[in-house]
Amino acid sequence: MTMMSILSALLDTCKPLVLTSLLLWLVTRLWHEYIIATKDPSCSAPLPPGSMGLPFFGETLSFLAKGSQYYEDKFKIYGRLFMTHLLGAPTIRVRGSDHLHKILHGEDDIVSFEYPKAITGILGKNTLVQARGQHHVILRKRVATAFTHSALEGYLPLITEPIKDAIEHWCNQPRTITYRSMQELVCKLNGSILCGFHYSDTDVAEITELLFQIDNGILALPIDLPNTAYRKAMQAGKKLREKIADRIRMKENLSTQEDDQDVLRVLMDADLSHFGSKGESHEIVSDNAFDLLILGFGTLSSACTSAVLQLARHPHVVEKIKEELEAARILDPHVPIIHKSLTDCKYVNNVVKEILRNNPPVPSSFRKVVKTFILDGLQIPKGWTVLYSIRDTLKFSEHYKNKDIFDPDRYSPERREDKKEGVTTILYLEVGNAHVQENSWRP
Ligand code: HEM
Known part of the structure; x- marks a missing residue:
C-alpha cells in the first residue's frame, strides 16, 4: 500500500467526524451570533465576555453537571461579570456587593423581578x-x-x-x-x-x-x-x-x-x-x-x-451556645419558650448569621433587565436575564476578615464586621431581604 492510499483511506474514515465537528462549530457560532444580536444597539458599551454554549440548551447542561464549580470556573476566567445562556435565556452572571446594590435598588427601573420559566410554571x-x-x-x-x-x-x-x-x-x-x-x-x-x-x-x-x-x-x-x-x-x-x-x-x-x-x-x-x-x-x-x-x-x-x-x-461554639441558652432558661423544660428570649440570645443569632454567610441556602437569584444599564463599563442589555450571585459575592467580599474561618464573634459589638459600609445589603441577602426587613427592595 502506498503512502497516498493510506492517507486517502484515513481521510475517508475521518471525513464524517470532521464534517460533524465543522457543522457543530458552525451551528454553535451562528447560535452565538444570533443571541449576541439581541444586545442593545443604542448602547456603545460592549457585552461582558463569555460564551453562549449549544443551540437551545446554551450552557445549562454544563451548569447542571458541574453545579457551583461551573460559576467558579467562569469567574476565574472572566472576573466579576460574564455572559452565558442558561435555562432558556441569555444571561449575565454578576457578583460583587456594589453590583448587587445597583441591581436590587433598581427594581422596576432597570430590572424587574422575573424568575425563569421552570420556576414560574411550577409555582x-x-x-x-x-x-x-x-x-x-x-x-x-x-x-x-x-x-x-x-x-x-x-x-x-x-x-x-x-x-x-x-x-x-x-x-x-x-x-x-x-x-x-x-x-x-x-x-x-x-x-x-x-x-x-x-x-x-x-x-x-x-x-x-x-x-x-x-x-x-x-x-x-x-x-x-x-x-x-x-x-x-x-x-x-x-x-x-x-x-x-x-x-x-x-x-x-x-x-x-x-x-x-x-x-x-x-x-x-x-x-x-x-x-x-x-x-x-x-x-x-x-x-x-x-x-x-x-x-x-x-x-x-x-x-x-x-x-x-x-x-x-466547632465544639467550642456549641459550648458557648449552651451557656447562653441555659442563662436564658431556654433549656428548662418547665419554662415555656418565648420569641423574645430567643431573639435576646445574641451569640446564637451571631452563629446563625455566620452559618448563612458560610453556606448561603439561596446562592443566587434572577432579575429581568427592563432598561439597558452598564456595570464595570460593560453592557447589560434590556430583555436579558441578570443572575446575581449571593454566594460568590459573600465568598469574595473584602469586608470580612479571615473570611474562610467560621467565627460568629465577627458580629460582636466590638467587631461588627456586618455593619461596615457596603456589607449590610449582603447580609440581608443571606436570609432573604423578604424575611428580615419591612421595606423590601421589591416595590
Ligand atoms: C434560611 C432560610 C431562607 C433563606 C436563606 C431565604 C432566602 C430568600 C431570598 C434571598 C429571597 C429573595 C429572592 C429575590 O428577591 O431574588 C427570598 C424570597 C422569598 N422567600 Fe425565602 N429564604 C429562607 C426561608 C424561607 C421560608 C421558610 C419561606 C416560607 C415559609 C420563604 C419564602 C419566601 C418567599 C415567599 C419569598 C418571596 C418574597 C417576595 O417576593 O416578597 N423563605 N428568600
Missing part, C-alpha cells in the same frame, strides 16, 4: 413570587400578618416537641443522613405551621418526596416530556395542591376560634377582596400556601444541615 400564579407592583405590596402585607413576632410565638409550641423528638431519634441511630433527615423534619414543621397538616410518618415520607421532586424541577429546563425533572415537578405539584385544597375545605367548616392558628388560617381570614371574587381569593390562599411550602423547604433544610455541619466542626 402558583397569584403569589408573592409572581405578583408585581401594587399587587405585590398588598399581598406582602397580608402574608406578613402570618409572620409577625406574636404569630411566630404562636407557632413555637407546634415545633418544639417535634424538634426535640427528631434530635433524640437521630442521636439513637447508629448513623443519620443529615440532609434527608432535615428535609423530613422541615417538611413536618413547615407542614404544621403553614397548613396545619398533622402528618403520620408515612405522610411525611410521601410529602417530603413531593417537595423534593418539586425542588428538583424548579431549576431544570422547562421541558414538559415524560421523565424530565420538570414534568415530575409538575406532577408532584398537582398532588401537593390537592392536599392543600383538602385542608382548605376542611378548615372552611371551622370557625377561626375552633381552628389551629396556622398560616393557612391567617391567609383564609385575610382581606383578599382586592384580588377579585371569592373564588379567586381561594386560589390566592392555596397558591400562596403552596409557594411557602416549596420556598421554605429547600432553604430551611439546607440552612439546618449547614448548622449541624458547622456545630459538629
Whole structure:
C-alpha cells in the first residue's frame, strides 16, 4: 500500500467526524451570533465576555453537571461579570456587593423581578413570587400578618416537641443522613405551621418526596416530556395542591376560634377582596400556601444541615451556645419558650448569621433587565436575564476578615464586621431581604 492510499483511506474514515465537528462549530457560532444580536444597539458599551454554549440548551447542561464549580470556573476566567445562556435565556452572571446594590435598588427601573420559566410554571400564579407592583405590596402585607413576632410565638409550641423528638431519634441511630433527615423534619414543621397538616410518618415520607421532586424541577429546563425533572415537578405539584385544597375545605367548616392558628388560617381570614371574587381569593390562599411550602423547604433544610455541619466542626461554639441558652432558661423544660428570649440570645443569632454567610441556602437569584444599564463599563442589555450571585459575592467580599474561618464573634459589638459600609445589603441577602426587613427592595 502506498503512502497516498493510506492517507486517502484515513481521510475517508475521518471525513464524517470532521464534517460533524465543522457543522457543530458552525451551528454553535451562528447560535452565538444570533443571541449576541439581541444586545442593545443604542448602547456603545460592549457585552461582558463569555460564551453562549449549544443551540437551545446554551450552557445549562454544563451548569447542571458541574453545579457551583461551573460559576467558579467562569469567574476565574472572566472576573466579576460574564455572559452565558442558561435555562432558556441569555444571561449575565454578576457578583460583587456594589453590583448587587445597583441591581436590587433598581427594581422596576432597570430590572424587574422575573424568575425563569421552570420556576414560574411550577409555582402558583397569584403569589408573592409572581405578583408585581401594587399587587405585590398588598399581598406582602397580608402574608406578613402570618409572620409577625406574636404569630411566630404562636407557632413555637407546634415545633418544639417535634424538634426535640427528631434530635433524640437521630442521636439513637447508629448513623443519620443529615440532609434527608432535615428535609423530613422541615417538611413536618413547615407542614404544621403553614397548613396545619398533622402528618403520620408515612405522610411525611410521601410529602417530603413531593417537595423534593418539586425542588428538583424548579431549576431544570422547562421541558414538559415524560421523565424530565420538570414534568415530575409538575406532577408532584398537582398532588401537593390537592392536599392543600383538602385542608382548605376542611378548615372552611371551622370557625377561626375552633381552628389551629396556622398560616393557612391567617391567609383564609385575610382581606383578599382586592384580588377579585371569592373564588379567586381561594386560589390566592392555596397558591400562596403552596409557594411557602416549596420556598421554605429547600432553604430551611439546607440552612439546618449547614448548622449541624458547622456545630459538629466547632465544639467550642456549641459550648458557648449552651451557656447562653441555659442563662436564658431556654433549656428548662418547665419554662415555656418565648420569641423574645430567643431573639435576646445574641451569640446564637451571631452563629446563625455566620452559618448563612458560610453556606448561603439561596446562592443566587434572577432579575429581568427592563432598561439597558452598564456595570464595570460593560453592557447589560434590556430583555436579558441578570443572575446575581449571593454566594460568590459573600465568598469574595473584602469586608470580612479571615473570611474562610467560621467565627460568629465577627458580629460582636466590638467587631461588627456586618455593619461596615457596603456589607449590610449582603447580609440581608443571606436570609432573604423578604424575611428580615419591612421595606423590601421589591416595590
Ligand atoms: C434560611 C432560610 C431562607 C433563606 C436563606 C431565604 C432566602 C430568600 C431570598 C434571598 C429571597 C429573595 C429572592 C429575590 O428577591 O431574588 C427570598 C424570597 C422569598 N422567600 Fe425565602 N429564604 C429562607 C426561608 C424561607 C421560608 C421558610 C419561606 C416560607 C415559609 C420563604 C419564602 C419566601 C418567599 C415567599 C419569598 C418571596 C418574597 C417576595 O417576593 O416578597 N423563605 N428568600
